[in-house]
């Protein structure tokens with residue numbers, strides 16, 4: 001691929017920014033040029049393996065609460081559970097805990113308001129790029145704006161309080177880590193936007209990766225067994241230790257195969273900041289490029305005749321899953337702007353799936369209707385009802 005494709009001459013489309021401003025403000029997803037370099041420099045170290053490991057117990061805690069709820073439902077004669085709704089809510093709780101903490105009152109309120117804002121935006125903001133779309137649902141747009149104001153002022157008060165106490169109690173969540181960076185700093189306004197960015201960029205994507213995985217494991221029970229065997233060998237029956245998770249190789253292939261077949265982020269966007277030469281073509285300044293990741297991940301020419309089959313083993317000896325082009329598998333984007341939270345989501349995926357598989361087996365409910373749809377993310381539009389059996 002030409003160097004022009006990967007260079008800094010590509011930014012994010014303005015239309016994408018307008019539509020997503022309430023969610024991301026001027027957070028990492030939105031900033032460009034030198035500003036992006038500065039933000040990325042401060043944020044990347046917060047996602048280091050040792051920082052992430054310290055967050056694993058929060059993930060275990062929220063997931064265990066969810067699974068205890070499932071056990072109570074099953075014991076009361078209700079073994080059918082909509083896992084999409086359940087997992088999205090738990091992933092929201094996990095990202096709020098790992099981003100800014102919710103063990104104190106203001107954090108909990110921010111979390112509730114972010115959730116409400118997500119529901120509102122989902123109703124008002126699904127026409128990405130449609131001119132004047134925010135005027136189609138003016139009530140919802142206003143509601144999102146008011147929630148946004150409340151969230152900003154609550155997060156500002158959390159950050160101000162932490163600035164006063166940072167010497168005494170440095171917090172180990174992402175906000176605490178960003179505030180503790182020596183020399184490089186973000187302003188309070190920038191920190192507010194990064195907290196929102198982590199929430200909106202980080203939980204639904206991970207939840208959908210898990211949801212689609214449970215669908216595929218429900219229809220391929222032999223893979224439930226294989227993963228359970230691997231968990232027994234690698235994790236044993238004791239508590240999950242984050243250092244063991246890298247040993248879950250087959251689970252890694254399954255995650256890649258799910259991200260290939262049902263990529264939660266269905267497209268990656270760029271806009272030419274200047275005229276760019278790519279091989280014999282010139283792409284004029286201002287051109288929007290939407291890379292259709294879903295289509296690329298289902299392209300027979302790249303993947304072969306079995307492109308639509310669930311075959312995790314295609315990732316066994318090849319990080320690209322046997323794809324004929326090294327840029328053909330892009331669930332986390334590409335280049336310098338590749339997803340900064342991917343290791344957090346990989347850790348969360350492994351923890352949640354390990355805990356589910358250790359406690360339950362599951363099959364598809366006859367009520368499931370397969371209809372993957374792109375509404376910002378790629379989601380099962382009618383949810384995912386599964387029938388659970390305790391092990």
Ligand code: HEM
Pocket residue numbers: 028029030040197198199201202203205206209263264265267268269330331332333334335336337338339340341342344345
């Ligand atoms: C399965 C889970 C996830 C998927 C599929 C995913 C996917 C993506 C994609 C496709 C991009 C755009 C990359 C590009 O433009 O080349 C991105 C960027 C980003 N993601 Fe994720 N993501 C996931 C989880 C997370 C998590 C857990 C967080 C944060 C806690 C996060 C935070 C971000 C941020 C901040 C960016 C912007 C990076 C930049 O522009 O420098 N993501 N993600």
